[in-house]
Amino acid sequence: MNFWTDPVNFVAQWLLGLLTGWGMPGWLASLLVQLIGVVVLVSMMMVIDIFLVWIERKVVARFQDRLGPNRVGPFGIIQPFADIIKLIIKEDITPNGADKLIYNLAPILSLMSVLLLWAIVPLAPVILGVDLNVGALYIIAAGAIGTLSIIMAAWASNNKFALLGAFRQVAVLVSFEVPMLATMLIPTILAGSMGMNEIIQSQNVWYIVLAPLAGLIFMIAAIAELGRAPFDLNEAESEIVAGYHIEYTGMKFGLFYAGELLHAFTFGGFWAILFLGGYRFFGLENLGPIVAAAILMAKALFGYWLIMWVRYTVMRIRIDHMLAFNWKFLTPLAFTLLILTALMNALLRGTSSGVYILGMLLTNVILGWIIVEILRGFSRRERERVEGPQQAVAHQ
Amino acid sequence: MTFTQIIFLITAAVILGSALMVVSTRNLVHAALWLIVTLFGVAVLYAILNASFLAVVQVVVYIGAIAILFIFAIMLTRREMLDRGPQLNRGWWLNAIIAVLTFGGLFWMLQGWSGFSKAAADFPSGYDAVGQLGKALVSPTGFVLPFEVASVLLLAALVGAVYVAFTRK
Numbered sequence: 001m002n003f004w005t006d007p008v009n010f011v012a013q014w015l016l017g018l019l020t021g022w023g024m025p026g027w028l029a030s031l032l033v034q035l036i037g038v039v040v041l042v043s044m045m046m047v048i049d050i051f052l053v054w055i056e057r058k059v060v061a062r063f064q065d066r067l068g069p070n071r072v073g074p075f076g077i078i079q080p081f082a083d084i085i086k087l088i089i090k091e092d093i094t095p096n097g098a099d100k101l102i103y104n105l106a107p108i109l110s111l112m113s114v115l116l117l118w119a120i121v122p123l124a125p126v127i128l129g130v131d132l133n134v135g136a137l138y139i140i141a142a143g144a145i146g147t148l149s150i151i152m153a154a155w156a157s158n159n160k161f162a163l164l165g166a167f168r169q170v171a172v173l174v175s176f177e178v179p180m181l182a183t184m185l186i187p188t189i190l191a192g193s194m195g196m197n198e199i200i201q202s203q204n205v206w207y208i209v210l211a212p213l214a215g216l217i218f219m220i221a222a223i224a225e226l227g228r229a230p231f232d233l234n235e236a237e238s239e240i241v242a243g244y245h246i247e248y249t250g251m252k253f254g255l256f257y258a259g260e261l262l263h264a265f266t267f268g269g270f271w272a273i274l275f276l277g278g279y280r281f282f283g284l285e286n287l288g289p290i291v292a293a294a295i296l297m298a299k300a301l302f303g304y305w306l307i308m309w310v311r312y313t314v315m316r317i318r319i320d321h322m323l324a325f326n327w328k329f330l331t332p333l334a335f336t337l338l339i340l341t342a343l344m345n346a347l348l349r350g351t352s353s354g355v356y357i358l359g360m361l362l363t364n365v366i367l368g369w370i371i372v373e374i375l376r377g378f379s380r381r382e383r384e385r386v387e388g389p390q391q392a393v394a395h396q
Numbered sequence: 397m398t399f400t401q402i403i404f405l406i407t408a409a410v411i412l413g414s415a416l417m418v419v420s421t422r423n424l425v426h427a428a429l430w431l432i433v434t435l436f437g438v439a440v441l442y443a444i445l446n447a448s449f450l451a452v453v454q455v456v457v458y459i460g461a462i463a464i465l466f467i468f469a470i471m472l473t474r475r476e477m478l479d480r481g482p483q484l485n486r487g488w489w490l491n492a493i494i495a496v497l498t499f500g501g502l503f504w505m506l507q508g509w510s511g512f513s514k515a516a517a518d519f520p521s522g523y524d525a526v527g528q529l530g531k532a533l534v535s536p537t538g539f540v541l542p543f544e545v546a547s548v549l550l551l552a553a554l555v556g557a558v559y560v561a562f563t564r565k
Contacts, residue, residue: 027399099425102426132448132452133448133449133525134449134452134526137449137453140456140460141452141456141459141460144455144459145455145459147464148432148459148463148464151464151467152429163471170464174460177460
């Protein structure tokens with residue numbers, strides 16, 4: 001074992017040897033090394049988070065034909081640090097009638113629910129927190145804590161706008177979890193495991209090729225889970241001002257904001273892991289774990305960029321439309337896809353890889369075509385119902 | 397005392413303490429949040445027993461769905477979050493006796509079991525616990541019948557809920 005092929009375990013072994021050499025008992029030394037690992041991972045994600053603020057502001061500026069931050073440092077890259085100083089020195093206000101403990105706990109839980117997700121992200125085959133065999137479910141479980149933090153923030157703020165925002169957000173989160181979990185089961189079926197590392201290892205062909213519809217549904221559900229536009233009903237500025245974090249100032253608001261950005265980046269990462277081959281990129285990952293980690297980060301950034309692209313180009317959807325879209329369209333589609341994928345996987349398992357890939361792809365294409373036809377028929381009927389039959393004829 | 401035992405004792409203390417807070421606090425939202433602490437503690441117990449699937453499902457179902465539903469129900473049905481009535485009713489001593497008897501009975505029963513004083517053994521490396529659980533749930537020699545009966549029951553509950561909430565046009 002050397003540094004180049006297994007950097008994390010190499011450093012951990014060296015530290016363990018050092019600590020036990022100083023006369024520390026074995027269990028305490030290994031506990032300490034594990035703790036250091038957690039702190040390093042979390043700190044790394046927080047540092048990345050600082051630069052995500054800059055990336056987000058730069059990208060939105062390009063989408064809106066502006067320059068974005070460009071005054072502090074080269075390309076405005078020092079701007080987030082100025083923002084942090086501003087957030088820290090701002091007055092910290094706790095509203096009257098707020099439930100102090102819960103009010104202060106909520107932002108911490110919000111950021112924690114995102115950082116928890118990085119425990120199962122395999123940056124490289126050997127750089128990973130823990131290879132849980134229930135990885136896909138773990139993502140939803142960590143999301144549950146995020147949902148909880150939103151309710152806690154809104155209720156403890158003693159503000160009606162905050163509570164309205166939380167009610168909307170929870171309605172969205174709870175309902176979009178269903179298609180999300182269903183589509184996460186599709187890579188699970190294809191790989192035969194829920195563990196993130198094994199899902200990546202079995203992607204000789206990226207799952208976006210074998211299951212493009214699942215990748216699309218996962219992306220939509222992920223954007224809804226994030227509460228970003230077009231699903232940003234939780235903070236809809238024009239309706240309820242800022243939603244659940246309306247009463248938060250300074251760094252407490254900063255924690256919500258940082259959590260939201262890192263959450264988007266993290267879901268970009270999970271999208272890459274489940275559908276884009278994770279750290280694999282045409283054999284380039286064999287060069288070493290550091291290269292593999294860089295590949296995963298690049299893919300996560302690509303996913304994050306897609307989420308931003310959608311956010312800054314699509315308009316907000318009304319809540320009843322959104323819930324109807326989820327329960328009447330996305331959920332049945334996700335379950336149909338799940339059943340079809342399981343069936344096709346069982347039927348085509350013995351065949352050559354070419355037939356397998358083509359069969360899976362064709363299943364998705366045919367199902368997608370049927371869906372588009374059904375949608376077209378539905379919208380034509382809706383149009384006729386709204387415009388009346390005579391006007392519809394007049395239009396032709 | 398092993399490391400696992402220390403974690404178990406801390407978890408057990410947290411579960412019991414938070415469960416006590418659930419029934420004794422007067423603020424209903426606080427009670428729901430304490431309940432979440434209790435449920436999370438149970439998830440930790442599952443994790444100590446190497447039941448990773450159950451631990452994660454405990455968090456997803458109980459914290460992600462049921463506890464949040466509780467909080468919603470409280471917020472939507474109560475105007476006042478504080479409960480002012482008496483916290484004990486006349487039958488409290490009867491319930492206390494039943495609780496003590498149940499605990500004593502379980503303790504007495506489990507003492508005769510050989511696994512009572514053993515730590516949970518680690519799985520051999522490469523053992524697919526989740527896969528085995530999945531196979532057991534759908535195999536005819538395993539638990540397919542209870543599994544399907546539970547599914548039908550849940551489906552019936554779902555249909556019933558939709559029927560109750562459905563408004564005729």
